[in-house]
Amino acid sequence: MTTQILIAGFGGQGILFTGKLLAYKALLEGKELSWLPSYGPEMRGGTASCSVTISDEPVGSPIIDHPDVLIVMNLPSLDKYEDTVKPGGIIFVDSTLIERKVKRTDVQVFYIPSTKIAQDMGAGNLANIVLLGKVLKDCPAISRAYVEDALKKVVSAKHPEMYDFNLKAIDAGYNY
Amino acid sequence: MAIVFEKPKSLTSKEFHYCPGCPHGIIHRLVAEAIDTLGIEGKTIGIAPVGCAVMAYDYFTCDMVEAAHGRAPAVATGIKRARPENIVFTYQGDGDLASIGMCETVHAATRNENITIIFVNNAIYGMTGGQMAPTSLPGQVTQTSPYGRDVKIQGYPIKVAELLSALDAPYYIERVAVNNVKNVKHAKQAIEKAFRNQIEGKGFSLIEVVSACPTNWGMTPKKALEWVDSDMIPYYPLGVFKDRSKEEEAK
Amino acid sequence: MSEKVLMKGNEAIAESAIRSGCLCYFGYPITPQTELAAYMAKRMPKIGGVFLQAESEISAINMVYGVAGAGKRVMTSSSSPGVSLKQEGISYIAGADLPAVIVNVQRGGPGLGGIQPSQSDYFQATKGGGHGDYHLIVLTPSSVQEMADLTSLAFDLADKYRVPAMLLADGTMGQMMEPVLLPEPHDVTVEKSWAVCGTQMKREHNIINSLYLSPEVLEKTNFERYERYKQIEENEVRYESYLMDDAEYCIVAFGIAARVAKNAITAMRKEGIKVGLIRPITVWPFPVKPIREAADKVKGFVCVELSMGQMIDDVKLASECKKPVVLCNRAGGMIPSVDQIIETTKKMIEGGAR
Numbered sequence: 001m002t003t004q005i006l007i008a009g010f011g012g013q014g015i016l017f018t019g020k021l022l023a024y025k026a027l028l029e030g031k032e033l034s035w036l037p038s039y040g041p042e043m044r045g046g047t048a049s050c051s052v053t054i055s056d057e058p059v060g061s062p063i064i065d066h067p068d069v070l071i072v073m074n075l076p077s078l079d080k081y082e083d084t085v086k087p088g089g090i091i092f093v094d095s096t097l098i099e100r101k102v103k104r105t106d107v108q109v110f111y112i113p114s115t116k117i118a119q120d121m122g123a124g125n126l127a128n129i130v131l132l133g134k135v136l137k138d139c140p141a142i143s144r145a146y147v148e149d150a151l152k153k154v155v156s157a158k159h160p161e162m163y164d165f166n167l168k169a170i171d172a173g174y175n176y
Numbered sequence: 177m178a179i180v181f182e183k184p185k186s187l188t189s190k191e192f193h194y195c196p197g198c199p200h201g202i203i204h205r206l207v208a209e210a211i212d213t214l215g216i217e218g219k220t221i222g223i224a225p226v227g228c229a230v231m232a233y234d235y236f237t238c239d240m241v242e243a244a245h246g247r248a249p250a251v252a253t254g255i256k257r258a259r260p261e262n263i264v265f266t267y268q269g270d271g272d273l274a275s276i277g278m279c280e281t282v283h284a285a286t287r288n289e290n291i292t293i294i295f296v297n298n299a300i301y302g303m304t305g306g307q308m309a310p311t312s313l314p315g316q317v318t319q320t321s322p323y324g325r326d327v328k329i330q331g332y333p334i335k336v337a338e339l340l341s342a343l344d345a346p347y348y349i350e351r352v353a354v355n356n357v358k359n360v361k362h363a364k365q366a367i368e369k370a371f372r373n374q375i376e377g378k379g380f381s382l383i384e385v386v387s388a389c390p391t392n393w394g395m396t397p398k399k400a401l402e403w404v405d406s407d408m409i410p411y412y413p414l415g416v417f418k419d420r421s422k423e424e425e426a427k
Numbered sequence: 428m429s430e431k432v433l434m435k436g437n438e439a440i441a442e443s444a445i446r447s448g449c450l451c452y453f454g455y456p457i458t459p460q461t462e463l464a465a466y467m468a469k470r471m472p473k474i475g476g477v478f479l480q481a482e483s484e485i486s487a488i489n490m491v492y493g494v495a496g497a498g499k500r501v502m503t504s505s506s507s508p509g510v511s512l513k514q515e516g517i518s519y520i521a522g523a524d525l526p527a528v529i530v531n532v533q534r535g536g537p538g539l540g541g542i543q544p545s546q547s548d549y550f551q552a553t554k555g556g557g558h559g560d561y562h563l564i565v566l567t568p569s570s571v572q573e574m575a576d577l578t579s580l581a582f583d584l585a586d587k588y589r590v591p592a593m594l595l596a597d598g599t600m601g602q603m604m605e606p607v608l609l610p611e612p613h614d615v616t617v618e619k620s621w622a623v624c625g626t627q628m629k630r631e632h633n634i635i636n637s638l639y640l641s642p643e644v645l646e647k648t649n650f651e652r653y654e655r656y657k658q659i660e661e662n663e664v665r666y667e668s669y670l671m672d673d674a675e676y677c678i679v680a681f682g683i684a685a686r687v688a689k690n691a692i693t694a695m696r697k698e699g700i701k702v703g704l705i706r707p708i709t710v711w712p713f714p715v716k717p718i719r720e721a722a723d724k725v726k727g728f729v730c731v732e733l734s735m736g737q738m739i740d741d742v743k744l745a746s747e748c749k750k751p752v753v754l755c756n757r758a759g760g761m762i763p764s765v766d767q768i769i770e771t772t773k774k775m776i777e778g779g780a781r
Contacts, residue, residue: 020433020604027433027606035433035604039459039542060690062603063683065764153433188632219625221497233634239623241496242636244519247489250481254493255623257477258451258501262625280489283482 002055003141004064008081009073009094011048014128017154018071019050021132022142024150026054034062047076054142069139071131073097073114092135094127110138117172126169133173144174184208186217190234197390197397199354200228200296204235206360207267207294210368211238214375220263221255223248225277227269228302246277249284252291263374265292271301274310274334281340288345288379292370295336298387299408306392310334313411318392333411337384341417347379349418353386355404359414378421386412431606436574436596439607440504440530441466443575447582448615449500449528450476453487457509458542459598460532464504484509488516488529495525496635498622500582500615504530506598507548508539510556517591518557522637524621524652526585528578529563530594532601533733535760543760544598546682547734552595553711553741560649562656564592564663565711567681571605577708579610584663586617588655595710597733599683599762656712665708666717670696674703676772677721679742680731681707683762688731691768702772710738715745722746727775731755731763751775 005022009015016037026033036051051064070085071092072078078091078098085091087106096115114130121130136144147170155163183189186208194200211217220238224230226245233240243251248266256264273281273295284291300318301307308321311333315324325333337351348370352363363385370381386408388400395403434442441463444452452471454464464480471478477494481487487503494501505513510531520527531552535545552565564584566577574596581592623633639645667685670692671677680688685706695702705721707714721728727750730739736754743752755771757763 023433023604027431033606036599037602039598039602059605059686060693061683061687061765062599062605063687063762063764065766217626218628221623221625223493230638233636237626237632239626239632240634240636241493241623242523242634242638243492244489244515247485247492247516250486250489251493251496253479253486254451254453254490254501255497257479257490258494258497258499259624262497279482280486283486 001141002053002057002059003069004067005052005054005069005071005142006049006064006067006081007052007071008047008049008077009128013048013073014125015048015073016050018128018132019052020154021147021150022052022054024153025146028146028149031055032057032059034059036062047074047080049077068141069135071135073128073131075100078102090139092131092139094131096127110134112173112176114173117176118169121168121172123165123169126165129166129169130173133170134176136170137174184212186211186237188235188237192235193231194228195391197400198228199387202354202360203294203296203363203385203387204232206354206364206367207265208236209364210371213368214371216263216371216375219261220265221259223252223255223264223266225266225268225272227272229267229269229296230303232267246272246275247280248272249277249280249289249291249293253284253287253289256289256291260290263292263371265294265371267294268296269302270295270297270299270309270311274336281336282343285340285346285380285382286343288347290374290377290379292374293380293382294367294370295382295384296387297336297384297412298389299333300389300392302389302392306389311336313407335412337382337417340382345380346382346418347420348373348381349384350416351384351386351412351414353404353409353414355386355388355401384412386414431608433604434571434607435462435602435604436568436571437462437532437601438466439571439575439609440578440594441470442609443578444502444528444582445470445474445476446610446612447500447579448613449502449582450474451494451499451501452477453479453481453490453501453503455481455484455487455505455509457506459534459544459601460504460506460530462601463530463532484512485516488513488520491527491529492516492520492523492525495520495527496523496623498619498624500586502528502530504532506532506534507536507545510548510551514551514557517563518559518561519637520591521557521561521563522559523635524589525591525635526582526589527591528581528585528594529591530596533595533597535758541760542598544683544762545733545758545760546597546684547737547758548595549710549732549734549737552593553713561652562590562711564588564590564659565595565709566592567595567708567710568600569682569685569706569708571600571603571607573708574600575607575609582615588659590655590659595682597682660712663709664712664714664716666714667704667706667708668717669704669706671703671705671721673701674721674724675701675726676703676729676776677725677727678702678704678729678731678768678772679707679718679738680704681710681738684731684733687763687765688768691765691772694765695769695772700772700776707738710741713741713745718742718745719747722749725750728752729755729768729772729775731768733762734758
């Protein structure tokens with residue numbers, strides 16, 4: 001099975017970090033994977049996106065034209081990518097930042113006010129992780145397995161306290 | 177009968193290709209004598225430029241590298257960083273060092289690369305037949321400044337020793353000349369010092385040698401040496417422009 | 428036993444180079460290969476290696492020339508505009524018969540172009556780039572694993588044949604992360620009796636040089652070099668043949684284009700279209716033989732490229748134009764999509780392969 005996940009939002013929202021966490025999780029699960037960021041000036045405030053492909057077989061193209069799973073954290077990204085999602089795919093929406101609903105009717109949609117939840121936790125910059133918690137819960141192709149170990153890999157060794165924060169954020173999304 | 181004068185050991189027996197009266201021969205000899213005196217022939221790597229000294233690799237007995245035009249300080253940087261135990265020198269002319277290679281020169285200097293640069297300033301492109309150099313004097317007639325260098329159009333000459341001395345990093349910068357016996361003797365000391373600095377790990381040493389180009393200046397060798405005195409040295413004063421050993425002493 | 432780690436392609440090149448005995452690196456910042464220099468800057472001081480940010484790409488390649496002449500493994504990396512600046516130095520390195528590794532993480536051009544992935548430096552890499560008759564061994568990684576493996580191979584081949592080798596990657600390969608098994612640090616001591624490292628008063632002086640004013644002598648050095656190139660062409664061609672056994676149509680693509688092509692092939696095979704892929708891993712030497720053989724078997728070729736069509740010339744030459752060769756391309760930093768490849772292939776099929 002191959003799952004193509006596209007994560008998109010503003011630069012600075014931790015889009016690439018979310019992708020990295022998923023990538024490490026897949027690595028620890030013994031799966032094949034690729035992680036491809038958008039790069040360049042958009043890293044500083046423009047839209048950022050990250051394509052993660054997780055598969056039981058060697059990954060073909062790391063570029064995702066039609067994602068199985070779309071995780072969006074701002075309106076421009078939803079506008080841009082909504083129509084590209086495969087029929088039967090899943091869209092996860094940060095409903096704090098995106099007020100409109102998804103128009104597609106042939107996809108499954110989950111809304112979660114992840115930015116608000118994160119802010120209420122006193123960790124506004126972890127909205128991406130709250131949203132990821134929701135993905136781990138409701139996306140059948142992505143289980144919660146190994147996420148703690150993956151987190152250890154991606155959280156900077158200089159800030160070990162961030163590990164607990166991140167874990168709490170995942171739980172908040174997971175239990176929403 | 178005792179031999180009182182012979183070829184330095186660090187020069188090969190290959191005949192120089194330089195024009196009659198060209199001071200490159202003298203300067204090569206001074207470099208070779210310094211290498212002999214310091215006993216470093218076996219670990220020295222020389223870098224030849226593009227220009228009249230392009231075939232210097234045939235004249236020195238040490239290992240030699242021929243560099244692209246202007247790039248000798250970069251090549252020297254690579255070699256010295258990879259093999260810090262070796263002694264690395266470049267031998268460059270004014271077009272090579274101060275025109276196309278100015279960037280490499282300034283940056284090697286500001287890194288205080290532990291290398292020795294012998295910079296031969298004869299105010300003209302010799303190898304290509306006498307075009308205006310970055311060091312050609314105001315008013316100097318060359319193939320590409322046929323009406324004399326007009327500073328309003330072609331800018332002013334670059335005083336390399338002064339320019340590099342403005343940097344904090346370089347260890348030793350001196351300008352010498354080889355137009356008379358006294359100056360040659362002094363140039364020898366300066367070149368030797370530049371190599372010694374490297375042996376002692378002090379860093380970047382550059383000796384600017386005010387030289388002559390009888391062929392392209394259109395002068396006899398003797399007249400050319402006189403012109404060095406009358407025109408070149410007044411514009412390019414001799415002396416030590418930077419010596420950080422003095423700063424070290426002061427501390 | 429080492430295990431797979433997750434790395435960016437640019438970092439995989441850097442770490443693989445170090446493990447392959449490259450302890451000297453010179454670079455100049457340019458997107459999208461900067462991670463490589465950053466990695467070297469971090470690692471080299473800790474292992475007694477040399478990292479130096481040169482004042483320009485020109486200086487960097489000449490530092491490489493120096494170190495290569497001094498007999499040590501050395502690498503520089505850049506992206507398209509920077510690699511153009513290095514061409515003079517590369518020509519000198521080739522002319523002086525020195526081994527060195529140059530990485531080009533390509534971006535769109537010409538001119539300052541853009542920073543998104545491209546393959547439009549194919550001509551520059553495979554047909555010369557600088558002045559004079561010479562070739563580079565040009566390796567084209569198609570995964571992060573190959574970024575590591577081919578870096579290691581590039582050093583070995585460069586040393587073996589005394590030629591510069593280039594890793595021709597693109598922005599996607601440099602930026603993406605995949606699991607990679609890094610090469611074990613291995614002994615890479617290669618006898619280099621020609622190198623300048625001081626005569627130690629034990630031998631005649633060595634000279635690193637590409638100047639030969641006698642045309643007879645210069646011609647001889649060219650002929651001798653091309654003898655070596657012939658050996659390289661005979662021994663070092665590398666390619667991947669994917670589902671070619673029963674293929675009626677052949678896609679030719681390298682790097683990221685080959686990855687996209689594989690997805691297109693999977694989709695087309697599901698529809699019963701028998702498509703295969705020949706993926707050159709060396710683009711110089713070019714895999715002429717497999718393409719010539721395919722030309723007798725398949726009905727047509729589709730060349731997928733991130734350029735206005737450069738490798739397609741080599742495909743036409745290799746196939747001797749026995750079968751139609753069509754181009755499926757994007758340029759300027761765009762990447763052909765799976766849909767585009769399928770559409771181009773189908774169009775060729777419908778058009779009677781013409």
